[in-house]
Amino acid sequence: MYGNHIAGHWVDGTSININVNPSDTRDVIGEYAIASAEQTQDAIAAAKAAQKGWQSFTAEARSDILDEIGNTILARREELGTLLSREEGKTLAEGIGEVVRAGRVFKFFAGEALRLAGERLPSVRPGVEVEVTRHPLGSVGIITPWNFPIAIPAWKIAPALAYGNTVVFKPAGLVPGSAWALTDIITSATGMPPGVFNLVMGQGSVVGECLARSELIDAITFTGSTPVGRGIATLCAERGARVQLEMGGKNPLVVLNDADIDVAISIAVSGGLYSTGQRCTASSRLIVEQGVYDSFVSKLTEATAALEVGNALDPKTDIGPVVSADQLEQDLYYIKKGVEDGGKLEFGGEIIEGKTPGYYLKPAIFSGTSNEMTINRDEVFGPVMSVIEAADYEEALALANATAFGLSAGICTRSLAHAADFRRNAQAGMTMVNLPTAGVDYHAPFGGMKASSYGPREQGSHAREFFTITRTNYMAPGAV
Ligand SMILES: NC(=O)C1=CN([C@@H]2O[C@H](COP(=O)(O)OP(=O)(O)OC[C@H]3O[C@@H](n4cnc5c(N)ncnc54)[C@H](OP(=O)(O)O)[C@@H]3O)[C@@H](O)[C@H]2O)C=CC1
Numbered sequence: 506m507y508g509n510h511i512a513g514h515w516v517d518g519t520s521i522n523i524n525v526n527p528s529d530t531r532d533v534i535g536e537y538a539i540a541s542a543e544q545t546q547d548a549i550a551a552a553k554a555a556q557k558g559w560q561s562f563t564a565e566a567r568s569d570i571l572d573e574i575g576n577t578i579l580a581r582r583e584e585l586g587t588l589l590s591r592e593e594g595k596t597l598a599e600g601i602g603e604v605v606r607a608g609r610v611f612k613f614f615a616g617e618a619l620r621l622a623g624e625r626l627p628s629v630r631p632g633v634e635v636e637v638t639r640h641p642l643g644s645v646g647i648i649t650p651w652n653f654p655i656a657i658p659a660w661k662i663a664p665a666l667a668y669g670n671t672v673v674f675k676p677a678g679l680v681p682g683s684a685w686a687l688t689d690i691i692t693s694a695t696g697m698p699p700g701v702f703n704l705v706m707g708q709g710s711v712v713g714e715c716l717a718r719s720e721l722i723d724a725i726t727f728t729g730s731t732p733v734g735r736g737i738a739t740l741c742a743e744r745g746a747r748v749q750l751e752m753g754g755k756n757p758l759v760v761l762n763d764a765d766i767d768v769a770i771s772i773a774v775s776g777g778l779y780s781t782g783q784r785c786t787a788s789s790r791l792i793v794e795q796g797v798y799d800s801f802v803s804k805l806t807e808a809t810a811a812l813e814v815g816n817a818l819d820p821k822t823d824i825g826p827v828v829s830a831d832q833l834e835q836d837l838y839y840i841k842k843g844v845e846d847g848g849k850l851e852f853g854g855e856i857i858e859g860k861t862p863g864y865y866l867k868p869a870i871f872s873g874t875s876n877e878m879t880i881n882r883d884e885v886f887g888p889v890m891s892v893i894e895a896a897d898y899e900e901a902l903a904l905a906n907a908t909a910f911g912l913s914a915g916i917c918t919r920s921l922a923h924a925a926d927f928r929r930n931a932q933a934g935m936t937m938v939n940l941p942t943a944g945v946d947y948h949a950p951f952g953g954m955k956a957s958s959y960g961p962r963e964q965g966s967h968a969r970e971f972f973t974i975t976r977t978n979y980m981a982p983g984a985v
Pocket residue numbers: 648649650651652675676677678679707708709710712713714717728729730731733734736737751752753754784785832835884885886
């Protein structure tokens with residue numbers, strides 16, 4: 506059994522999670538520990554006990570450890586990418602790409618550990634100095650989803666550690682393999698003290714809730730669904746803990762009459778269907794100006810039909826399986842609802858047989874949909890895109906913004922005026938001009954507006970806003 510890592514030791518759980526390959530359900534990846542609430546409390550206590558010591562490491566010592574972790578991840582990209590694709594179902598190229606992203610994130614934050622700077626302000630009083638300094642928060646609970654099994658943990662863990670916090674990490678139950686491998690790398694790094702980093706695999710309702718409720722956990726960073734995120738935020742608010750949430754998206758891609766249609770099609774397919782559409786940044790609403798609507802729908806259908814759906818490890822595969830039976834059921838529910846609500850299913854939407862037994866779904870393209878339909882309001886989180894017709898740019902922008910979410914928003918156009926207006930007025934944390942809504946850089950801030958996010962941004966140097974606390978120090982040196 507692959508155990509949890511608590512206070513510097515691998516520890517068996519109280520029951521077992523059997524990790525199965527969604528591309529081939531006969532393939533068991535391994536048996537992973539499920540922790541109890543008591544074991545979670547042990548991990549929390551270990552993180553708390555280790556925090557002062559970790560904080561007192563020099564920035565250079567923490568930087569060296571993060572750099573070594575990044576180098577190890579990069580050196581093992583093929584092996585870790587294969588494991589990731591095997592347990593999550595994204596294609597091998599995507600799996601390896603994600604591992605590389607995780608390695609680079611650790612190396613980026615190795616640099617950031619050394620760059621953490623304060624501020625010196627002129628005082629309004631004579632003879633007084635004002636200095637703003639940044640300090641670790643303490644112990645951080647990290648709760649992550651299954652769709653990016655190594656990159657999302659990396660972009661939460663690396664800044665937490667870089668800035669002197671200790672960590673209790675609770676990964677999603679569907680992807681314990683990548684979490685275990687990452688933990689093995691982190692805890693084996695030269696000079697990493699026991700207790701600084703703890704892994705507790707187990708149920709969200711047990712381990713996750715324990716973290717959110719614990720008075721010893723100073724902050725929670727979470728990525729996942731909106732209802733779970735909001736529940737965690739409520740628990741944190743009740744006890745005054747800091748919280749950062751990254752949740753769903755219903756991301757629009759606007760295509761105007763003047764766009765290069767072939768480029769727009771490739772952007773739509775990449776943003777909406779790659780990674781099996783299981784990205785919070787996926788383009789799920791394609792809002793197309795009427796002059797190119799018909800040709801866009803027919804070219805999109807053609808491009809989708811040309812995609813190879815199959816085993817994630819097969820190099821010919823473009824779209825891997827859906828992650829699980831439950832997620833497949835959710836996707837099929839929304840496809841059925843889309844048809845019932847009057848959308849025209851132009852292509853796909855049905856289960857297909859693979860060469861191996863897995864959760865294969867032919868990507869679904871809807872046309873003739875309205876923004877009010879359920880498939881255009883709820884996050885489906887699968888390979889499902891719907892096309893909405895807009896009379897002109899102004900209507901397209903209004904439709905793009907008519908959603909509860911606000912993570913990423915894209916536009917395909919050759920008009921500088923429309924691109925600039927879209928950047929100013931799209932209600933989204935990230936805007937993309939002639940680029941897919943999904944697939945972002947690892948060193949730039951990431952996050953959204955409205956129901957998509959809560960709290961300070963993740964990634965890049967902006968991550969310090971969540972993972973550090975500022976202190977304002979006044980001094981009258983003349984009186985010392
Ligand atoms: N924005 C995004 O990136 C993501 C969005 N989603 C959306 O959420 C839907 C459901 O996916 P799902 O994986 O179930 O998402 P969840 O929000 O349920 O899970 C995300 C993480 O939270 C944990 N968790 C679950 N319940 C609690 C709780 N009560 N307290 C603390 N932690 C908890 C989960 O653990 P465990 O896995 O053990 O249940 C997992 O680690 C998807 O279909 C999609 O719409 C999902 C993943 C990512």
